[in-house]
Amino acid sequence: MVLIIMPLEMTFGGVLNRPAVRAVAFAGAALLSGLAMAQQVDPAEISRGAYLARVGDCIACHTAGPESPPFAGGLPINSPFGIIYSTNITPDPTNGIGAYTLADFSRAVRYGVAKDGRRLYPAMPYASFTYTTDDDIRALYAYFMNKVAPVNHKPPETKLPFPFNIRLSLFFWDAAFVKRVRYKPRVDRDAQWNRGAYLVQSLGHCGACHTPRGLAFQETAYTESSPRYLSGAVVDNWYAANLTGDPASGLGRWSEADIAAFLHDRGHRKQHPIFA
Numbered sequence: 001m002v003l004i005i006m007p008l009e010m011t012f013g014g015v016l017n018r019p020a021v022r023a024v025a026f027a028g029a030a031l032l033s034g035l036a037m038a039q040q041v042d043p044a045e046i047s048r049g050a051y052l053a054r055v056g057d058c059i060a061c062h063t064a065g066p067e068s069p070p071f072a073g074g075l076p077i078n079s080p081f082g083i084i085y086s087t088n089i090t091p092d093p094t095n096g097i098g099a100y101t102l103a104d105f106s107r108a109v110r111y112g113v114a115k116d117g118r119r120l121y122p123a124m125p126y127a128s129f130t131y132t133t134d135d136d137i138r139a140l141y142a143y144f145m146n147k148v149a150p151v152n153h154k155p156p157e158t159k160l161p162f163p164f165n166i167r168l169s170l171f172f173w174d175a176a177f178v179k180r181v182r183y184k185p186r187v188d189r190d191a192q193w194n195r196g197a198y199l200v201q202s203l204g205h206c207g208a209c210h211t212p213r214g215l216a217f218q219e220t221a222y223t224e225s226s227p228r229y230l231s232g233a234v235v236d237n238w239y240a241a242n243l244t245g246d247p248a249s250g251l252g253r254w255s256e257a258d259i260a261a262f263l264h265d266r267g268h269r270k271q272h273p274i275f276a
């Protein structure tokens with residue numbers, strides 16, 4: 001098993017794991033944290049991070065309930081394989097992500113690998129978050145480290161039945177289905193279109209619910225280059241509607257104001273299947 005995994009690890013996921021790279025990253029991180037102590041993080045970057053955390057709806061999955069401390073984890077999420085508990089992403093050093101460097105944070109959010117090397121279950125939408133830009137990851141990190149209150153709370157552990165308890169097998173799932181790429185702006189569209197498409201595909205992770213899943217529970221498309229993207233899917237026994245411009249079954253007859261009103265006022269979140 002080890003023999004098979006080693007070379008693949010090096011090819012796909014291992015870049016940050018190589019000792020030399022890690023040593024350099026560590027030195028860099030030490031230097032950076034020294035700098036951070038010397039100079040304040042730009043407040044504008046922190047508030048941009050707060051906005052991006054709302055786009056990603058991190059709070060919905062990472063908070064156990066309305067009475068629970070924000071971002072301290074413990075929300076049970078149904079999956080076809082069993083219940084997956086979200087983890088504590090407050091900057092608490094023992095039970096949260098307080099010890100995460102920017103590089104660790106980026107790897108967890110965009111590649112689904114925790115600081116200790118644990119492969120995250122794709123209930124964490126890293127397959128979409130991988131499209132997020134470096135600038136936005138930095139802003140999110142600044143927000144979590146500087147504005148979120150640390151909570152020393154250990155959420156329940158996720159215990160899936162065999163073989164899903166073997167997190168290493170997710171390595172193959174990732175290699176097969178997760179494209180480790182950033183959002184590529186389309187030159188035939190204007191800046192506003194690209195901004196919207198970027199937010200939808202990356203932090204918004206709309207496709208995690210609105211794109212049909214394949215046999216391995218992978219999303220069958222991640223961008224509008226496939227007609228399946230956002231064409232509607234069943235989530236936890238709810239139907240997440242077709243969001244394409246199709247006038248019969250999609251949002252083709254919705255105006256921009258209708259969509260904005262639905263998302264803001266009536267609260268997509270309130271009617272949300274897993275965020276109830």
Ligand code: HEC
Pocket residue numbers: 052053056057058059060061062077084085086087088089096097105108109114115119120121122123124125140158203
């Ligand atoms: C749809 C639900 C969902 C959303 C939305 C979500 N997460 Fe997660 N996240 C999870 C789950 C579940 C885990 C734990 C997965 C596991 O245990 O394998 C996780 C794990 C993590 C981890 C790894 C922490 C650790 O050490 O265990 C980080 C960091 C993280 N999420 C950050 C974020 C950020 C930042 C956002 C918003 C941009 C976000 N998550 C949005 C479900 C979600």
Ligand code: HEC
Pocket residue numbers: 200204205206207208209210235238239240241242243250251259262268271272273274
């Ligand atoms: C965690 C799952 C989930 C995510 C993520 C999600 N949605 Fe939804 N969405 C649903 C479900 C389920 C419904 C249908 C139930 C309802 O009306 O709330 C829905 C309904 C909608 C509708 C109404 C469509 C109609 O015809 O009734 C719109 C518009 C929408 N979502 C847009 C979005 C956008 C834009 C994003 C990304 C920013 C997004 N959704 C992310 C689950 C999700």
